[in-house]
Amino acid sequence: MLGAPSMKRRGPAGGGAVRRTRIFSGLNVPRVPRRYVWIALAAPFLLFFYVISSSSSSSIPSNYRPSFDSVRQRLTPQQAQPVQQLPPLLPPSPPKRQFQDAFVALEGKNLETKKVGGIPGYQMFENLYTHKGILYAVSSNPQSLPSVSEIVSIGEGIADETFYKVITPAQALELFGARVARLEGDTLFFADGPPVSFLDHYYHFVIECFSSAWRVLASKEKGSALNMSPPERVIFPREVKWRDGPGLNAWFLGTVIPTAAIEELAGWNDRAVSGNVYSFERIVIVDRWASHRHNPTANQWNKMNSEIAEVKAPKDWWEPLRQALMYSLHIPDEPLSDKPVITYINRQSTSRRKLKDEDHLALMQALYEVEAEGYAQVYDARMENIGKKEQFALSSRTNILVGVHGNGLSHLMWMKEGSTVVEIFYPEGFTRDYQLMTEPLGHDHYTVWNNTVRRESEWREDGENHFPDDFQGTEIPVSGAFMKELLIDIIKKTKKFSG
Template identity: 35%
Template sequence: MEGLRRPRSVVCLTFGLLLGLTIISLHLSPTAREYASDKLPPLSIPKIFSKPSSPIPPISPSPFSPSIHSTPIDTSPQSTSPDPRISQTRYLGGVPGHQVFQNLWIKNQTFYVLNTRRKTIPGMSRVVSGDTLWEVVRDPEDLEMKGAEDALVLEGSTIFINDGAKTDMWHFLSSYYPFIAEVFLGSITALASVPAPMELVEQVRPGIEVPKVPKRVVIPWKAAEGWRDEEGMNELVLKGVFGEANLIEPYQWSMLNDESQSHQGWIFLERVVIADRWASHRHNPLSDSLNKMAASIFSRPHPPFFFTPIREAFLSHLQIPLPSNRIDPQRALKGLPKIVYVDRQNTNRKLSPEGHKELSVVLGEIESIGKATVGHKKLGKLGGREKVEAVHDADILIGVHGDGLTNQLWMPEGGIVIEIFPPNSWLPEHQIVSDILNHEYIPIWNDRAISREEWDTFPRQHGEHLLNNGEDVPLDGTFLRLLLEEIVQRMTGS
């Protein structure tokens, strides 16, 4: 028996040494350290927190979170001649509602796709809706392509908004969020999710290349003439990013399509993303289930900081100084975090008087003890430039559900968005935008935060009627104080 015990002891000792070395090597491994550093620490509950049924949930990864890898850059030679005998259409990628193509012709309200392999091209309903037609042509000598070689060439990348392609179909463009945070941001995301030649990309961080600002945006159809929102943000954004000359509206598009001109109404799009709300909802289960057109394109892999060129072009146009880059996600841009409270107290969806007062007191105390700077803004009463300036260097944006939180687009990536809902209600629109911009998103009901695991189980438009019944939204000041103190501490690393 003694002779049998010794080998067993040796085996146990050897196994123990190997296990110990494995643990040590994992602890010291750069890969392990990097993996650990990517995980945000859970929000801890101070001992004085007296509501055990109202925990602040840990932050878990999102299915919409951007890829940490850059989009592969396609360096192969590209033919961009409008002559169909030279160029063929290439489908570059995207999803229904935000599809990206190279070498596409359009005349009147018909897109012409030249490709000998029809199966490589999405079907019409997956690209366009309404009265817009989609013709796939195999032979460049086909009579349908007659005159295409003389087409007016629109170089570079174009955002083509097909919403409004049918006069009796509502296009949802006349509101800030549906237009800018879905149609526009979705189109930018689509361009970032596909390969691009070197002349169309730029480096925004070491080793991270993203698409440059597209050349133009086209809103072609007469039924979409009412695309401007009441506060003027849609127009401000498009003109600020692209320039007035590169915003092509229906009357301008009609002139370009005039068959009496030398190009006979033919237009050649070198690179284009076609945005179509109805194609998205028709074919994307995720977009349809969330009732958010851009949800599906947001789920596609794309490089981080892909929105940086857009945001910086917009800020530069408005002559707003560019803030420094955030060193790490959810860290303060400067020494002290900047909190911006989007005040909706002059609207039908607002905090209760007590909740508003407690929030104002908490923010005032945090600022008075030097833990943060605070901006208390009624964005609805500010002009467009002032709205953007109020949030352009924010670290934390907090407010009741509403269009004001759409302005998280103009915060540097990696901030924090806190959205206040009436209890038992939730909509995903600001959550999916937060995720695509790598902001941490925290929805709260009065005295507790809702975890991602919980809201993922909610039905479509959960409790939407509670957002529009005119009742005040409650907010527990003690809970909010603990939440903000924890967040501020984490953002400063103190």
């Protein structure tokens, strides 16, 4: 029987190093170094694991990793659970492009610039070029292209050859060299610049400029516009403010076309100093003053987009952007109600263009009665108190938009095609700001003066904007009883509401 081991320690006088002896059953046995004891104890275990590993390694490769299926086969039926295979976050990457793939060799190619759509102020080209800050149209028949006056301006005047020039294919080969950098996809080019620009206002940028440029792009589509791709880039080549105070312009671009590159003056100048020649696959040049110079009704109504409805485009030309906005904001594309939705843009907390207090209360009573009698679901919307997402979630599912003339009516852009806008003016006042957008969108538009509707035939015959003294005032009259009758009549006449 082994006794409990004990140790005796000799002090420093015994030779310096500490020596240990073990006592077994009272016998002094010469010390065995501890490392040998551990080796002797570990050897059988090491031998056992070696045998096991040797036998298994002969059948399983060293780089073996069990698959989900092989693991499942080792489980009992009760233990086995299906493994959820999630799709990748991003689709497989396209084949990698080489640096030289960004360039196109010119030798033996058709270099000619071609106008493919648009009207003055919104001209669309294929194969337009830029080099050192100058736009180049290449043509062996310059008369086939619009004049520079119809295309682009410097300030309010016609651009000169420091910004736009037409050259022949031979001149292009000499100037451009053997190859050009290809800017693929669609480009929107907003040419407005100092001393006068209106781009830093949501209405002027989004409704007048952007939406009209998109309609021109859509004009190239046959049938439906739903398969259109978003623009690849938006260019502001001048020293211009395009961001508005409330931040809606930048928010709009980032929400509706989030993958588009935004290039401002610094980026445009960077292209120029690079010395490269760039070829635009397709480009729409938006220029306010070109429109005013050549579209007769642009000056008549003081709106650059006054003739954009004349550009032939698919009926659903705006629907891709409407769906993009709803998709980006996670707004379900489903109705808010099984009844038509009326949204009243309430301006009573603003400092101008609002109803008389008593008429506002009468209108609210009328809207309440329209809802109480089961004709519609009504929303009283003070947009300044509502977040952007909530504003667009409401407007995109509104069927009838009601309000005093003002920027809130720009929400008509997001209503489905075939909706209705009721715009209230101070009596005798009129401007086509919002009617110009309802027309190409296929909406019905009603102009209300207190207790009458001014017919389209009347304002077209008159042919002028009218701004009476109280046009911007805070005492705009409207009859609540008349509005109730009008809204019920609109609902009854609209087939999709009346069943």
